[in-house]
Amino acid sequence: MPVFNFNPLTLNKIKRFKSIRRGYYSFIIFTLLVLLSCAAEMLVNSRALVVAYQGQWYFPTYGDIIPGTQLGFEYEYETNYRVLKKRLQGSDSGFVLLPPIPYNPYETDLKNNQFPPFPPSFEDQHYLGTDTIGRDVAARLVYGFRTAIFFSLILLVVSYLIGVSIGAAMGYFGGLFDLLFQRIIEIWSNIPFLYVIMIVSSIMIPNFYTLIAIILVFGWIQMTWYMRTVTYKEKAREYVMAARALGASHKRVIFNHILPNTISIIVTFIPFSIANGIIALTSLDYLGFGLPAPTPSWGELLSQGSNNLESVWIVSSVIVAMTVILVMVTFIGEAIREAFDPKKHTTYE
Amino acid sequence: MSAYLRSLSSSILLLMFSMSALLANAELPANINWLTNDEDPVYASPEAVKGGTLKSVLLSFPLTLRYVGPDSNGGFRSAILGNQMSLVVTHPNTYKLLPSLATHWAYSDDNKTMYFRLNPKARWSDGKPVTPDDFAFTLEFMRSKEIVAPWYNTYYSEEVGEVVIYDAHTFSVSSAKPRPRNELASHVALNPTPRHFYKDLTGYVQKYNWEVEPNTGAYQISEIKKGKSITFSRKKDWWAQDLKYYKNRFNVDKVRYTVIRDMNLAWEHFKKGNLDMFGITQPVYWHEKATGDIFDQGYVHKLWFYNESPQYSSGLWLNQDNPILKDYNVRLGIAHSFNIEKVNQQVLRGDYERKHNIHSGFGAFTNPDIRSREFDLEKANMYFEKAGWGERGGDGIRVKDGQRLSLAVTYGVDDHTPRLVVLKEEFKRAGLELNLRKMDSAASFKSVLEKNHEIWWGALGGGRWPQYWGQFHSVNAHKPQTNNITNTDDPEMDRLIEAYRSAMSTEQRVKLAHQLQQLIHEQSAWIPSLDVPYERIAYWRWIRLPEVPGTRIGGTGLSPFDFNGSFDTSDGGLFWIDSKMKKETEAARKKDKTFPAVTRIDDTYKVKN
Numbered sequence: 001m002p003v004f005n006f007n008p009l010t011l012n013k014i015k016r017f018k019s020i021r022r023g024y025y026s027f028i029i030f031t032l033l034v035l036l037s038c039a040a041e042m043l044v045n046s047r048a049l050v051v052a053y054q055g056q057w058y059f060p061t062y063g064d065i066i067p068g069t070q071l072g073f074e075y076e077y078e079t080n081y082r083v084l085k086k087r088l089q090g091s092d093s094g095f096v097l098l099p100p101i102p103y104n105p106y107e108t109d110l111k112n113n114q115f116p117p118f119p120p121s122f123e124d125q126h127y128l129g130t131d132t133i134g135r136d137v138a139a140r141l142v143y144g145f146r147t148a149i150f151f152s153l154i155l156l157v158v159s160y161l162i163g164v165s166i167g168a169a170m171g172y173f174g175g176l177f178d179l180l181f182q183r184i185i186e187i188w189s190n191i192p193f194l195y196v197i198m199i200v201s202s203i204m205i206p207n208f209y210t211l212i213a214i215i216l217v218f219g220w221i222q223m224t225w226y227m228r229t230v231t232y233k234e235k236a237r238e239y240v241m242a243a244r245a246l247g248a249s250h251k252r253v254i255f256n257h258i259l260p261n262t263i264s265i266i267v268t269f270i271p272f273s274i275a276n277g278i279i280a281l282t283s284l285d286y287l288g289f290g291l292p293a294p295t296p297s298w299g300e301l302l303s304q305g306s307n308n309l310e311s312v313w314i315v316s317s318v319i320v321a322m323t324v325i326l327v328m329v330t331f332i333g334e335a336i337r338e339a340f341d342p343k344k345h346t347t348y349e
Numbered sequence: 350m351s352a353y354l355r356s357l358s359s360s361i362l363l364l365m366f367s368m369s370a371l372l373a374n375a376e377l378p379a380n381i382n383w384l385t386n387d388e389d390p391v392y393a394s395p396e397a398v399k400g401g402t403l404k405s406v407l408l409s410f411p412l413t414l415r416y417v418g419p420d421s422n423g424g425f426r427s428a429i430l431g432n433q434m435s436l437v438v439t440h441p442n443t444y445k446l447l448p449s450l451a452t453h454w455a456y457s458d459d460n461k462t463m464y465f466r467l468n469p470k471a472r473w474s475d476g477k478p479v480t481p482d483d484f485a486f487t488l489e490f491m492r493s494k495e496i497v498a499p500w501y502n503t504y505y506s507e508e509v510g511e512v513v514i515y516d517a518h519t520f521s522v523s524s525a526k527p528r529p530r531n532e533l534a535s536h537v538a539l540n541p542t543p544r545h546f547y548k549d550l551t552g553y554v555q556k557y558n559w560e561v562e563p564n565t566g567a568y569q570i571s572e573i574k575k576g577k578s579i580t581f582s583r584k585k586d587w588w589a590q591d592l593k594y595y596k597n598r599f600n601v602d603k604v605r606y607t608v609i610r611d612m613n614l615a616w617e618h619f620k621k622g623n624l625d626m627f628g629i630t631q632p633v634y635w636h637e638k639a640t641g642d643i644f645d646q647g648y649v650h651k652l653w654f655y656n657e658s659p660q661y662s663s664g665l666w667l668n669q670d671n672p673i674l675k676d677y678n679v680r681l682g683i684a685h686s687f688n689i690e691k692v693n694q695q696v697l698r699g700d701y702e703r704k705h706n707i708h709s710g711f712g713a714f715t716n717p718d719i720r721s722r723e724f725d726l727e728k729a730n731m732y733f734e735k736a737g738w739g740e741r742g743g744d745g746i747r748v749k750d751g752q753r754l755s756l757a758v759t760y761g762v763d764d765h766t767p768r769l770v771v772l773k774e775e776f777k778r779a780g781l782e783l784n785l786r787k788m789d790s791a792a793s794f795k796s797v798l799e800k801n802h803e804i805w806w807g808a809l810g811g812g813r814w815p816q817y818w819g820q821f822h823s824v825n826a827h828k829p830q831t832n833n834i835t836n837t838d839d840p841e842m843d844r845l846i847e848a849y850r851s852a853m854s855t856e857q858r859v860k861l862a863h864q865l866q867q868l869i870h871e872q873s874a875w876i877p878s879l880d881v882p883y884e885r886i887a888y889w890r891w892i893r894l895p896e897v898p899g900t901r902i903g904g905t906g907l908s909p910f911d912f913n914g915s916f917d918t919s920d921g922g923l924f925w926i927d928s929k930m931k932k933e934t935e936a937a938r939k940k941d942k943t944f945p946a947v948t949r950i951d952d953t954y955k956v957k958n
Contacts, residue, residue: 294773
């Protein structure tokens with residue numbers, strides 16, 4: 001038995017989506033990147049993947065730190081595995097396997113008589129160089145991506161939940177409820193939301209979730225208009241009337257009957273909302289009103305880069321990364337829109 | 350109705366003030382000992398020539414031309430006040446008093462009053478003579494509710510006493526409390542305020558928002574393009590231009606401030622020659638941005654000028670009301686795990702200097718024997734263990750009774766994030782987690798004044814003499830809106846501070862200041878960070894400077910006007926523009942002709958440690 005029981009129309013859409021090559025491949029690469037970023041600790045980290053030391057095996061990636069004293073150093077803070085690797089090289093008392101990029105996004109790799117930012121160097125394994133205080137740009141890009149994408153996804157889910165529910169209710173119930181919410185939304189959307197965020201985040205220190213909450217306060221609006229319109233349209237159709245006649249509750253009619261028929265609208269907007277979420281977080285970080293330092297973030301890298309144009313590797317890394325991600329998301333969005341285009345097929349005759 | 354009442358009451362007040370001035374009608378004390386100074390060396394260059402326009406930058410257009418009241422505390426305020434002369438000023442190298450609007454001054458025996466003899470030549474920019482009544486008006490003005498400046502209202506009511514007029518050029522200004530002689534002048538040497546200009550202060554904030562007040566200094570605002578630029582022009586027959594200490598200064602004809610809203614953009618303008626000079630104290634400017642063509646070709650010169658101005662008390666301020674920081678050993682542990690030297694050496698290029706004393710740069714007042722605690726993880730470990738924080742959790746952070754050794758540092762300057770990020774990683778090695786709380790600078794300071802902080806990364810200061818009462822006396826501890834940021838509450842400290850405040854001789858004050866600094870060092874609630882005892886600038890080669898290109902307290906002579914923070918010194922306008930060199934340079938740039946590169950390091954006033 002198949003796990004998913006798609007109806008032929010959905011299968012048709014998926015087929016169309018697959019046939020749009022650049023959207024489909026973007027989707028695969030993008031999904032892969034998101035999945036990989038979940039395992040970023042194993043790819044980009046100062047902690048070793050495997051340490052064999054005096055017959056003992058250690059897997060330091062996750063969990064508690066291993067103090068230097070345990071691995072033959074004199075200090076009590078976390079072992080520096082890069083130093084340990086050098087020390088164990090050529091000896092037979094053990095070995096260290098480091099991730100491909102052996103730096104975490106917080107540590108500052110400073111040198112004597114040389115001053116950051118350091119240019120890209122294969123020897124030091126700073127493949128994209130370091131930022132102005134010696135942190136690895138590649139590490140910060142990867143962890144910054146993870147933050148941005150999950151920020152964006154959570155924001156998307158919550159704001160769509162609110163936006164879709166309110167929008168559908170407005171379209172479905174109409175009348176005073178609709179009128180009231182229309183005015184509320186009009187007033188609400190006239191508040192300059194960027195300023196509000198700036199003011200709020202200058203008074204309190206936003207963290208990941210409070211920042212989502214702040215953006216959410218204004219971010220749910222967009223979906224309501226679209227949902228209101230399509231619900232209005234759907235409500236007048238016979239199947240709604242039939243459901244009502246059978247005694248279905250309002251909730252059931254909205255969520256079980258109308259919503260599936262408007263899903264194409266929602267799905268079409270998703271990729272663009274993801275892009276917007278990334279851009280919102282990045283611009284807030286760029287302006288210094290986003291996540292608190294030293295959280296790795298693209299906006300912070302971008303602002304460092306634009307203040308240090310001489311160190312071109314900072315600004316170019318983050319711009320390339322952003323462009324690639326946003327272009328991919330746009331490709332996916334286009335493909336979805338194409339696949340769900342009601343002109344190609346309709347969900348009812 | 351209420352507006353009418355208000356104006357009525359203010360005119361009654363005005364009447365009372367003028368009456369009190371008239372009634373005073375006092376006689377000058379008999380044995381008055383008039384002092385003046387024309388013996389100290391001049392610090393302007395006799396080679397200076399007049400002419401040219403200095404092109405300077407404003408990062409934002411000022412919100413007002415007033416220098417008190419709402420929105421007046423911006424950067425442009427110093428340009429306005431820089432052209433307002435005071436009764437006496439301080440020599441920026443010898444720190445002795447110099448004549449300015451007053452030719453002579455004298456002290457009363459009770460250390461409260463100074464007598465002044467006004468220079469009869471002193472004129473406002475509108476040609477009217479400066480009179481003693483203009484100084485009496487300063488008090489009325491600053492005490493008026495109409496200016497909407499509570500700080501000034503309080504200061505001029507509680508710190509400054511009264512103006513008593515004796516004749517057309519002689520008057521006295523008293524202080525509300527006795528002060529040592531060297532500090533008295535900075536409280537009672539007032540700036541005049543033109544009574545004839547302010548007929549009625551009602552609605553001052555709006556009415557005078559864009560009015561150009563007559564002034565007594567070398568320049569006056571001559572052109573305002575709203576949002577774009579402000580130009581000052583030199584007065585052709587400035588009354589003070591031949592006075593000994595004002596001669597050969599304030600040389601350029603015009604000073605034009607253009608608004609360029611971005612620092613990076615301003616730097617590009619400077620490199621194009623659209624600005625004449627640029628402050629490059631920050632290491633990244635001095636070492637990286639200020640290199641390349643125009644510097645190698647000798648068109649632009651670099652100057653590193655050491656000065657001896659009182660340093661800000663920058664460092665970590667630990668809130669001793671915090672249950673963790675209350676522990677003396679924790680504070681010592683933090684001091685020994687504070688690796689500021691790494692920040693200095695590896696991020697700031699070793700350009701800054703480790704601060705040792707809360708009051709460094711105060712000359713004799715600085716206790717030279719105090720050395721800040723060095724970064725030493727073993728010592729830190731020892732102190733943390735003594736305080737019961739010996740055990741470390743799974744993440745390497747110390748724990749005690751289930752609580753993690755985690756503290757938040759509040760700060761308000763974006764540029765300092767890199768420094769704190771490095772420090773955070775260093776503290777982690779000592780088993781202390783430091784969370785960064787970056788806030789908007791006003792909001793962060795407010796939260797600190799409310800004592801909501803655990804650690805504050807910041808600086809206080811700005812005075813000519815060390816002050817302790819506000820920051821360390823127990824009456825200011827454990828309550829909001831005071832400067833006792835460490836919540837220091839120590840009877841011995843209180844005793845010394847009270848003695849310091851009532852001591853009138855310099856020797857005694859120096860001795861007490863040294864003891865207080867030692868005590869502050871011992872309690873370790875304030876941990877010193879870095880000093881920047883110099884100023885670095887880049888300027889096009891047609892800008893010429895005296896042989897010693899600056900002053901001891903004021904820094905480089907590249908400020909076009911006089912005002913320099915609250916040091917009461919007269920150190921501006923020492924440079925001049927050499928029009929011949931300007932033409933020569935511009936011609937040379939077209940033909941790619943070069944000059945020898947110049948990087949000047951002047952350590953005339955460097956404090957030897």
